[in-house]
Amino acid sequence: xxxxxxxxxxxxxxxxxxxxxxxxxxxxxxxxxxxxxxxxxxxxxxxxxxxxxxxxxxxxxxxxxxxxxxxxxxxxxxxxxxxxxxxxxxxxxxxxxxxxxxxxxxxxxxxxxxxxxxxxxxxxxxxxxxxxxxxxxxxxxxxxxxxxxxxxxxxxxxxxxxxxxxxxxxxxxxxxxxxxxxxxxxxxxxxxxxxxxxxxxxxxxxxxxxxxxxxxxxxxxxxxxxxxxxxxxxxxxxxxxxxxxxxxxxxxxxxxxxxxxxxxxxxxxxxxxxxxxx
DNA sequence: CACCAGACCTGTCCGC
DNA sequence: TGCGGACAGGTCTGGT
Numbered sequence: 001x002x003x004x005x006x007x008x009x010x011x012x013x014x015x016x017x018x019x020x021x022x023x024x025x026x027x028x029x030x031x032x033x034x035x036x037x038x039x040x041x042x043x044x045x046x047x048x049x050x051x052x053x054x055x056x057x058x059x060x061x062x063x064x065x066x067x068x069x070x071x072x073x074x075x076x077x078x079x080x081x082x083x084x085x086x087x088x089x090x091x092x093x094x095x096x097x098x099x100x101x102x103x104x105x106x107x108x109x110x111x112x113x114x115x116x117x118x119x120x121x122x123x124x125x126x127x128x129x130x131x132x133x134x135x136x137x138x139x140x141x142x143x144x145x146x147x148x149x150x151x152x153x154x155x156x157x158x159x160x161x162x163x164x165x166x167x168x169x170x171x172x173x174x175x176x177x178x179x180x181x182x183x184x185x186x187x188x189x190x191x192x193x194x195x196x197x198x199x200x201x202x203x204x205x206x207x208x209x210x211x212x213x214x215x216x217x218x219x220x221x222x223x224x225x226x227x228x229x230x231x232x233x234x235x236x237x238x239x240x241x242x243x244x245x246x247x248x249x250x251x252x253x254x255x256x257x258x259x260x261x262x263x264x265x266x267x268x269x270x271x272x273x274x275x276x277x278x
Numbered sequence: 279c280a281c282c283a284g285a286c287c288t289g290t291c292c293g294c
Numbered sequence: 295t296g297c298g299g300a301c302a303g304g305t306c307t308g309g310t
Contacts, residue, residue: 003303059304076304078288093288112287114304130305157280166305173303222303223290242303263282265301285307292300 002075004059004137004171005214006225006233010081011056014106014228017083018063022050022101030095033110036118036127045069045119046098058134058170070125072118073108078224079115082107111224134170138211143169145204152200155192161262162192163207172207175220175242178267179210182241187273188259188266213238241267 002010026043028034034042046065053064061081063071073081084090086103095113098106108117118128126132135151136142151168162168163177172180181188183206186199195203219225219233222243226232236243240250245258245267254271 006303074304076286077302110287111289112302114287116305161281164304175303220303225303264304281310283307283309286305288302290301292298294297 002059002079002219002225003173003176003214004056005176005211005217005235006219006227007056007059007061007075007171008215009219009227009233011054011061011228013231014081014083015054017085017104017228018051018100018106019054020050020052021104021106023047023065023106024099024101027097027099028095029097030110030113033095033108033113033115033117034119035116036120042117042119045121046071057131058137058166059173060128060131060134068122070118070120070122072120072125072128072131074116074130075110076112076114076116078111080109080224080226081228082109082226082230083228130166133167135166135168137170138172138207143204143208145201148204148207149197149200152192152195157192158188158261159186159190159192159195160188160264160266164262164264169207171211174264174266175222175239176207176210176214178241179239180206182268182273183209185272187275188261188268189275241269243267 023046025047028039031039050066051063052066055062061073084105084107090105090107092109093111094107094109096108100106155162160177163172184202214220214235217233217235220235221232222236244256247256249256249269252271254269256267257270259266
Protein backbone atom coordinates (compact mmCIF):
# COMPACT_ATOMS: atom_id res chain seq x y z
CA UNK A 1 0.00 0.00 0.00
CA UNK A 2 1.91 2.95 1.20
CA UNK A 3 4.84 4.39 -0.66
CA UNK A 4 7.14 7.16 0.51
CA UNK A 5 4.54 10.00 0.42
CA UNK A 6 2.06 7.96 2.44
CA UNK A 7 4.69 6.99 5.02
CA UNK A 8 5.78 10.60 5.32
CA UNK A 9 2.18 11.71 5.90
CA UNK A 10 1.74 8.96 8.49
CA UNK A 11 4.89 10.10 10.27
CA UNK A 12 3.84 13.75 10.30
CA UNK A 13 0.28 13.05 11.40
CA UNK A 14 1.32 10.68 14.20
CA UNK A 15 4.05 12.90 15.61
CA UNK A 16 1.94 15.45 17.52
CA UNK A 17 -0.18 12.66 19.00
CA UNK A 18 2.40 10.14 20.15
CA UNK A 19 5.75 11.92 20.50
CA UNK A 20 6.64 12.27 24.19
CA UNK A 21 4.02 9.70 25.20
CA UNK A 22 4.85 6.60 27.22
CA UNK A 23 3.88 3.12 26.02
CA UNK A 24 2.14 1.59 29.05
CA UNK A 25 2.04 -1.98 27.75
CA UNK A 26 1.94 -3.95 24.51
CA UNK A 27 -0.88 -6.21 23.36
CA UNK A 28 0.16 -8.58 20.57
CA UNK A 29 -3.02 -9.79 18.90
CA UNK A 30 -1.02 -11.41 16.09
CA UNK A 31 2.48 -12.39 17.22
CA UNK A 32 3.78 -13.54 13.86
CA UNK A 33 3.95 -9.98 12.55
CA UNK A 34 6.82 -9.35 14.98
CA UNK A 35 9.95 -10.29 13.03
CA UNK A 36 12.48 -9.41 15.75
CA UNK A 37 13.07 -10.08 18.59
CA UNK A 38 10.88 -12.73 20.26
CA UNK A 39 7.38 -11.59 21.30
CA UNK A 40 8.46 -11.56 24.96
CA UNK A 41 11.58 -9.49 24.26
CA UNK A 42 9.62 -7.21 21.93
CA UNK A 43 7.26 -6.33 24.77
CA UNK A 44 10.11 -5.98 27.27
CA UNK A 45 11.97 -3.52 25.02
CA UNK A 46 8.94 -1.23 24.64
CA UNK A 47 6.66 -1.41 27.68
CA UNK A 48 7.15 1.53 30.02
CA UNK A 49 9.28 3.50 27.59
CA UNK A 50 8.71 6.94 26.04
CA UNK A 51 8.51 7.63 22.29
CA UNK A 52 11.08 10.38 21.80
CA UNK A 53 10.88 10.85 18.03
CA UNK A 54 9.52 9.62 14.71
CA UNK A 55 11.69 9.04 11.64
CA UNK A 56 11.11 7.65 8.16
CA UNK A 57 13.52 6.00 5.73
CA UNK A 58 12.05 4.93 2.40
CA UNK A 59 8.88 3.08 3.29
CA UNK A 60 10.02 2.32 6.85
CA UNK A 61 8.58 4.13 9.86
CA UNK A 62 10.89 4.26 12.91
CA UNK A 63 9.74 5.28 16.38
CA UNK A 64 12.70 6.21 18.55
CA UNK A 65 12.36 5.14 22.19
CA UNK A 66 14.05 6.60 25.29
CA UNK A 67 16.11 3.41 25.79
CA UNK A 68 18.04 3.42 22.50
CA UNK A 69 15.49 1.11 20.89
CA UNK A 70 13.78 1.74 17.55
CA UNK A 71 10.27 0.43 16.96
CA UNK A 72 10.34 -0.21 13.20
CA UNK A 73 7.33 -0.75 10.94
CA UNK A 74 7.14 -1.78 7.30
CA UNK A 75 3.49 -1.61 6.25
CA UNK A 76 3.79 -3.68 3.05
CA UNK A 77 0.40 -3.60 1.30
CA UNK A 78 -2.25 -2.95 3.94
CA UNK A 79 -0.54 -1.96 7.19
CA UNK A 80 -1.82 1.06 9.11
CA UNK A 81 -0.30 2.92 12.05
CA UNK A 82 -2.94 5.04 13.76
CA UNK A 83 -3.55 6.97 16.96
CA UNK A 84 -6.90 6.65 18.75
CA UNK A 85 -7.61 9.39 21.32
CA UNK A 86 -8.89 8.54 24.82
CA UNK A 87 -12.31 6.97 24.66
CA UNK A 88 -12.09 6.00 20.99
CA UNK A 89 -12.00 2.25 20.40
CA UNK A 90 -9.52 1.05 17.75
CA UNK A 91 -11.42 -0.44 14.83
CA UNK A 92 -10.42 -2.43 11.78
CA UNK A 93 -7.98 -5.30 11.46
CA UNK A 94 -6.04 -4.43 14.60
CA UNK A 95 -2.96 -6.60 15.21
CA UNK A 96 -1.01 -4.76 17.93
CA UNK A 97 -2.11 -2.26 20.56
CA UNK A 98 0.17 0.18 22.36
CA UNK A 99 -1.86 1.92 25.10
CA UNK A 100 -0.26 5.29 25.95
CA UNK A 101 -0.02 7.30 29.16
CA UNK A 102 -2.54 9.89 27.90
CA UNK A 103 -5.28 7.25 27.78
CA UNK A 104 -5.10 7.05 24.00
CA UNK A 105 -3.98 4.02 22.00
CA UNK A 106 -1.40 3.74 19.26
CA UNK A 107 -2.57 0.82 17.11
CA UNK A 108 -1.11 -1.22 14.27
CA UNK A 109 -3.76 -2.65 11.93
CA UNK A 110 -3.19 -4.78 8.86
CA UNK A 111 -5.78 -6.55 6.72
CA UNK A 112 -3.45 -8.90 4.86
CA UNK A 113 -0.98 -9.18 7.76
CA UNK A 114 2.01 -8.91 5.44
CA UNK A 115 3.52 -6.00 7.38
CA UNK A 116 6.72 -6.51 9.38
CA UNK A 117 7.52 -5.04 12.79
CA UNK A 118 10.77 -4.93 14.77
CA UNK A 119 12.01 -3.56 18.09
CA UNK A 120 15.73 -3.14 17.51
CA UNK A 121 18.54 -1.76 19.62
CA UNK A 122 19.91 1.04 17.47
CA UNK A 123 23.22 -0.76 16.97
CA UNK A 124 21.46 -3.78 15.47
CA UNK A 125 19.34 -1.96 12.87
CA UNK A 126 21.67 -3.34 10.21
CA UNK A 127 19.93 -6.69 10.70
CA UNK A 128 16.95 -5.32 8.78
CA UNK A 129 18.37 -5.91 5.33
CA UNK A 130 15.82 -3.92 3.37
CA UNK A 131 16.39 -0.92 5.63
CA UNK A 132 20.19 -1.18 5.61
CA UNK A 133 20.38 -1.39 1.82
CA UNK A 134 18.08 1.52 0.96
CA UNK A 135 19.29 3.90 -1.72
CA UNK A 136 18.96 7.69 -1.55
CA UNK A 137 15.50 9.21 -1.34
CA UNK A 138 13.71 11.53 -3.74
CA UNK A 139 13.83 15.17 -2.57
CA UNK A 140 17.06 14.55 -0.67
CA UNK A 141 20.51 16.03 -1.38
CA UNK A 142 21.88 12.56 -2.11
CA UNK A 143 19.45 12.10 -4.99
CA UNK A 144 20.87 13.98 -7.97
CA UNK A 145 20.66 13.81 -11.77
CA UNK A 146 24.25 12.61 -11.84
CA UNK A 147 23.42 9.80 -9.43
CA UNK A 148 20.37 8.75 -11.45
CA UNK A 149 22.37 8.74 -14.70
CA UNK A 150 25.14 6.70 -13.10
CA UNK A 151 22.85 3.95 -11.81
CA UNK A 152 20.87 3.76 -15.07
CA UNK A 153 23.99 3.33 -17.19
CA UNK A 154 24.32 -0.08 -18.79
CA UNK A 155 21.43 -1.67 -16.88
CA UNK A 156 19.47 -4.20 -18.91
CA UNK A 157 16.58 -4.51 -16.50
CA UNK A 158 13.35 -2.79 -17.48
CA UNK A 159 13.01 0.77 -16.22
CA UNK A 160 9.79 -0.03 -14.35
CA UNK A 161 11.38 -2.84 -12.33
CA UNK A 162 14.54 -0.79 -11.91
CA UNK A 163 12.68 2.09 -10.26
CA UNK A 164 10.90 -0.30 -7.90
CA UNK A 165 14.25 -1.51 -6.56
CA UNK A 166 14.64 0.22 -3.18
CA UNK A 167 18.42 -0.19 -3.25
CA UNK A 168 18.64 2.28 -6.15
CA UNK A 169 16.05 4.81 -5.00
CA UNK A 170 14.20 4.51 -1.69
CA UNK A 171 10.47 5.00 -1.46
CA UNK A 172 9.05 4.60 -4.96
CA UNK A 173 6.26 2.05 -5.40
CA UNK A 174 3.91 0.93 -8.13
CA UNK A 175 1.76 4.06 -8.26
CA UNK A 176 4.48 6.70 -8.23
CA UNK A 177 6.70 4.80 -10.67
CA UNK A 178 3.88 4.66 -13.23
CA UNK A 179 3.27 8.37 -12.66
CA UNK A 180 6.93 9.38 -13.03
CA UNK A 181 7.38 7.31 -16.21
CA UNK A 182 4.22 8.77 -17.73
CA UNK A 183 5.23 12.38 -17.03
CA UNK A 184 8.67 11.65 -18.50
CA UNK A 185 7.34 9.98 -21.65
CA UNK A 186 9.25 6.76 -20.99
CA UNK A 187 7.73 3.36 -21.82
CA UNK A 188 7.88 1.07 -18.76
CA UNK A 189 9.28 -1.86 -20.79
CA UNK A 190 12.38 -0.01 -21.95
CA UNK A 191 15.68 -1.01 -20.40
CA UNK A 192 17.10 1.31 -17.76
CA UNK A 193 20.27 1.65 -19.83
CA UNK A 194 18.32 2.96 -22.84
CA UNK A 195 17.21 6.07 -20.97
CA UNK A 196 19.15 8.99 -22.46
CA UNK A 197 20.86 11.65 -20.34
CA UNK A 198 18.14 14.13 -21.36
CA UNK A 199 15.39 11.69 -20.42
CA UNK A 200 17.17 10.96 -17.15
CA UNK A 201 16.97 14.61 -16.24
CA UNK A 202 13.22 14.63 -16.97
CA UNK A 203 12.82 11.46 -14.96
CA UNK A 204 14.75 12.96 -12.07
CA UNK A 205 12.54 16.05 -12.03
CA UNK A 206 9.35 14.00 -12.32
CA UNK A 207 10.29 11.52 -9.59
CA UNK A 208 10.71 14.45 -7.24
CA UNK A 209 7.51 16.01 -8.57
CA UNK A 210 5.26 12.98 -8.09
CA UNK A 211 6.62 12.34 -4.61
CA UNK A 212 6.24 15.98 -3.64
CA UNK A 213 2.72 16.22 -5.14
CA UNK A 214 1.73 13.01 -3.35
CA UNK A 215 2.85 14.46 -0.02
CA UNK A 216 1.08 17.76 -0.68
CA UNK A 217 -2.15 15.85 -1.39
CA UNK A 218 -1.88 13.83 1.82
CA UNK A 219 -1.05 10.60 0.00
CA UNK A 220 -2.99 8.35 -2.40
CA UNK A 221 -5.95 6.37 -1.04
CA UNK A 222 -7.13 3.65 -3.40
CA UNK A 223 -8.58 1.50 -0.69
CA UNK A 224 -6.71 0.87 2.53
CA UNK A 225 -4.35 3.78 3.01
CA UNK A 226 -5.09 6.10 5.96
CA UNK A 227 -2.85 8.56 7.79
CA UNK A 228 -2.07 8.50 11.51
CA UNK A 229 -5.50 9.94 12.29
CA UNK A 230 -7.42 7.57 10.04
CA UNK A 231 -7.87 10.18 7.29
CA UNK A 232 -7.74 9.42 3.56
CA UNK A 233 -5.42 11.15 1.11
CA UNK A 234 -6.60 12.89 -2.06
CA UNK A 235 -3.82 12.32 -4.59
CA UNK A 236 -5.86 9.57 -6.29
CA UNK A 237 -7.78 12.45 -7.88
CA UNK A 238 -4.64 13.86 -9.49
CA UNK A 239 -3.08 10.74 -11.00
CA UNK A 240 -2.14 10.64 -14.68
CA UNK A 241 -1.43 6.93 -15.19
CA UNK A 242 -2.14 4.60 -12.27
CA UNK A 243 -5.64 3.12 -12.46
CA UNK A 244 -6.48 5.06 -15.64
CA UNK A 245 -6.41 2.13 -18.10
CA UNK A 246 -9.32 2.37 -20.53
CA UNK A 247 -9.58 6.12 -19.94
CA UNK A 248 -8.29 8.89 -22.21
CA UNK A 249 -4.75 10.11 -21.59
CA UNK A 250 -4.80 13.44 -19.78
CA UNK A 251 -2.15 14.77 -22.19
CA UNK A 252 -3.18 13.47 -25.62
CA UNK A 253 -6.54 11.72 -25.28
CA UNK A 254 -5.30 8.30 -26.41
CA UNK A 255 -6.89 5.42 -24.49
CA UNK A 256 -4.53 4.37 -21.68
CA UNK A 257 -3.40 0.75 -21.45
CA UNK A 258 -2.51 -1.68 -18.70
CA UNK A 259 0.15 -4.36 -19.04
CA UNK A 260 2.16 -6.54 -16.69
CA UNK A 261 5.82 -5.72 -16.08
CA UNK A 262 7.83 -7.75 -13.62
CA UNK A 263 4.57 -9.16 -12.27
CA UNK A 264 3.16 -5.71 -11.48
CA UNK A 265 0.17 -4.05 -13.08
CA UNK A 266 1.56 -1.19 -15.18
CA UNK A 267 -0.38 1.74 -16.61
CA UNK A 268 0.82 3.87 -19.51
CA UNK A 269 -0.14 5.87 -22.59
CA UNK A 270 0.85 4.04 -25.80
CA UNK A 271 1.16 7.37 -27.58
CA UNK A 272 3.08 9.47 -25.03
CA UNK A 273 5.31 6.54 -23.96
CA UNK A 274 6.65 4.72 -27.00
CA UNK A 275 8.65 1.54 -26.76
CA UNK A 276 10.88 2.05 -29.78
CA UNK A 277 12.11 5.39 -28.52
CA UNK A 278 15.63 5.19 -27.15
C1' DC B 279 23.56 -11.51 -12.79
C1' DA B 280 18.73 -11.41 -15.04
C1' DC B 281 14.27 -12.87 -14.64
C1' DC B 282 10.30 -15.24 -13.13
C1' DA B 283 7.12 -17.85 -10.28
C1' DG B 284 5.87 -18.52 -5.86
C1' DA B 285 5.27 -17.33 -1.11
C1' DC B 286 3.43 -14.54 2.48
C1' DC B 287 -2.14 -13.10 3.65
C1' DT B 288 -7.06 -11.32 3.33
C1' DG B 289 -10.60 -9.03 0.86
C1' DT B 290 -12.98 -7.60 -3.23
C1' DC B 291 -14.53 -7.80 -7.71
C1' DC B 292 -15.79 -10.03 -11.98
C1' DG B 293 -17.51 -13.67 -14.86
C1' DC B 294 -20.08 -17.76 -15.17
C1' DT C 295 -26.79 -16.45 -4.77
C1' DG C 296 -22.58 -19.05 -5.02
C1' DC C 297 -18.12 -20.28 -6.54
C1' DG C 298 -13.59 -19.90 -8.70
C1' DG C 299 -10.12 -17.07 -10.28
C1' DA C 300 -7.68 -12.84 -10.76
C1' DC C 301 -5.96 -9.08 -8.61
C1' DA C 302 -4.34 -5.59 -4.92
C1' DG C 303 -0.16 0.20 -2.94
C1' DG C 304 5.54 -4.81 -1.20
C1' DT C 305 9.40 -7.61 -0.64
C1' DC C 306 11.92 -11.90 -0.19
C1' DT C 307 13.42 -16.57 -1.66
C1' DG C 308 14.49 -20.10 -4.67
C1' DG C 309 14.65 -21.85 -9.23
C1' DT C 310 16.17 -21.66 -14.20
